[in-house]
Amino acid sequence: MKHSISIFWRDRENHYKLLITKCRNCGKSSYPKLKRCPYCGSTNVEVVESKGRGTLVNYTITYFRVDGSEAMLPKVIGLVKLDEGVKVPAEIVDVPDLSSLKPGLEVEAVLRKYSSDDPHGLIYYGLKFIPSIIKKQ
Amino acid sequence: MSRCCVKTGVVGWGAYIPLYRLRSKEIASLWGFDPNVADSIWIEEKSVASVDEDAITMGWYAAKYALVRGGVNPEDVGAVFVGTESKPYAVKPSSTVIADALGISRKKLATDLEFACRAAAEGIRLAVALVSSGSIKYGLSIGSDTAQASPGDVLELTASSGAVAFLIGPAEESVAVFEGLTTYVTDTPDFWRREGSKYPSHGEGFTGEPAYFHHIISSVTMLLEELGLKPSDFDYAIFHQPNGKFPLQVGRALGFPKEKITPGLVTPWIGNTYNASALLGLAKVLEIAKPGQRILVAPFGSGAGSDAMSLVVTDKVLDRVHKAPTVEELINRKKYVSYAEYAKSRNLILRNVG
Ligand SMILES: [Zn+2]
Numbered sequence: 001m002k003h004s005i006s007i008f009w010r011d012r013e014n015h016y017k018l019l020i021t022k023c024r025n026c027g028k029s030s031y032p033k034l035k036r037c038p039y040c041g042s043t044n045v046e047v048v049e050s051k052g053r054g055t056l057v058n059y060t061i062t063y064f065r066v067d068g069s070e071a072m073l074p075k076v077i078g079l080v081k082l083d084e085g086v087k088v089p090a091e092i093v094d095v096p097d098l099s100s101l102k103p104g105l106e107v108e109a110v111l112r113k114y115s116s117d118d119p120h121g122l123i124y125y126g127l128k129f130i131p132s133i134i135k136k137q
Numbered sequence: 138m139s140r141c142c143v144k145t146g147v148v149g150w151g152a153y154i155p156l157y158r159l160r161s162k163e164i165a166s167l168w169g170f171d172p173n174v175a176d177s178i179w180i181e182e183k184s185v186a187s188v189d190e191d192a193i194t195m196g197w198y199a200a201k202y203a204l205v206r207g208g209v210n211p212e213d214v215g216a217v218f219v220g221t222e223s224k225p226y227a228v229k230p231s232s233t234v235i236a237d238a239l240g241i242s243r244k245k246l247a248t249d250l251e252f253a254c255r256a257a258a259e260g261i262r263l264a265v266a267l268v269s270s271g272s273i274k275y276g277l278s279i280g281s282d283t284a285q286a287s288p289g290d291v292l293e294l295t296a297s298s299g300a301v302a303f304l305i306g307p308a309e310e311s312v313a314v315f316e317g318l319t320t321y322v323t324d325t326p327d328f329w330r331r332e333g334s335k336y337p338s339h340g341e342g343f344t345g346e347p348a349y350f351h352h353i354i355s356s357v358t359m360l361l362e363e364l365g366l367k368p369s370d371f372d373y374a375i376f377h378q379p380n381g382k383f384p385l386q387v388g389r390a391l392g393f394p395k396e397k398i399t400p401g402l403v404t405p406w407i408g409n410t411y412n413a414s415a416l417l418g419l420a421k422v423l424e425i426a427k428p429g430q431r432i433l434v435a436p437f438g439s440g441a442g443s444d445a446m447s448l449v450v451t452d453k454v455l456d457r458v459h460k461a462p463t464v465e466e467l468i469n470r471k472k473y474v475s476y477a478e479y480a481k482s483r484n485l486i487l488r489n490v491g
Binding site: 012016017049069070071072093094096110111112113114123125128130133134 | 156187188189190191193194197198225226234237238240459461462466467470472481482488490
């Protein structure tokens with residue numbers, strides 16, 4: 001399955017940024033960018049950008065082949081709890097060894113290649129997570 | 138102060154070195170090089186970008202932290218320059234991807250620059266000119282490369298991956314203020330890569346004396362004359378680092394002692410990151426420099442040219458160092474890979490299954 005250039009481009013804000021929906025009615029935050037709060041249904045929401053830091057909740061490993069990213073297998077798919085409170089599913093890369101992947105591991109968002117239509121097509125970029133380079137004090 | 142850089146300085150800086158390292162002895166032994174070749178040019182290991190990294194993703198990381206260190210809103214950046222000789226696209230700018238992903242204003246200048254390893258230094262000069270003329274408030278120059286080397290070429294011992302970014306802005310917000318900038322360029326056939334070629338070629342007799350040494354010595358001598366300074370007026374001297382030995386040799390020729398050069402050395406532990414090479418050295422020095430100290434930095438690019446810059450550190454440097462990963466932390470964060478893993482992640486071998 002290849003990416004659609006037009007769909008990916010229209011959605012690029014969500015690939016390049018972690019956008020959080022904050023509800024002004026019930027006060028809860030959700031992910032991703034939404035027009036309506038999933039908790040109370042209110043449309044009185046604001047969208048804020050996450051600072052891109054959080055902790056690992058848990059992870060799984062996938063060997064599923066996706067066109068344009070075959071060389072990236074296997075992939076670690078994690079659930080990350082952002083410092084802003086919401087949970088985000090994302091790929092975790094630059095893991096020195098799997099035993100270092102423990103719940104609570106500090107992670108940070110980085111821009112990486114998702115896939116590329118080689119050798120002549122478009123390269124698709126978006127956010128993944130790595131174990132944080134600077135640790136929280 | 139020279140007229141080139143009135144009231145401008147470095148407001149923020151950011152660095153990026155990939156996690157992975159390949160030992161130079163492994164490359165030397167695989168290709169049957171003289172076992173002493175790595176020591177003779179002082180290269181211990183080199184950084185290797187992961188399979189999902191390229192000049193855009195590494196440049197994004199460095200630029201993100203240059204903005205964090207500067208405390209500058211991305212909306213206020215008026216120019217983004219990316220110096221690279223490993224653009225992911227031959228045609229389609231890297232600068233626009235990085236700028237959009239960082240939320241930098243759409244009302245800006247943005248372009249990719251190519252002049253071998255010194256394009257990002259020219260990006261700094263352009264940003265300085267735009268800031269000092271009042272055309273923009275802040276400008277970003279990013280140097281980022283996944284340097285290519287033909288498998289088995291001696292260049293493979295050093296060609297590595299990394300990025301650095303400098304946010305240029307008003308002197309009163311700066312961690313280091315520019316005193317002078319000079320550039321010296323000529324037509325020299327020391328190193329090139331033709332359109333469509335995957336790997337570069339080098340003109341053996343030209344790499345050392347007529348290229349690296351002549352151009353750096355010329356740009357630095359011009360700068361010292363223009364500012365009326367001598368090597369003893371500088372606390373640190375940083376030169377382009379194609380290997381660990383050349384910067385010490387060019388420093389000796391210019392009269393800079395080893396102790397002023399080693400603090401800015403990065404290549405022996407990460408390899409030659411091309412556009413990030415000397416500028417990562419500058420980042421490393423800013424992370425240890427004290428207010429009032431004077432820094433000389435002289436990048437070099439094949440083809441050929443060199444820029445010499447003099448900067449004076451301000452007291453603002455101290456509280457910005459630990460707002461982002463330091464070069465030292467990035468050098469020490471590492472995982473060793475085999476030549477096979479390196480070959481896969483740098484596209485030396487390609488998966489060939491339908
Ligand atoms: Zn709500």
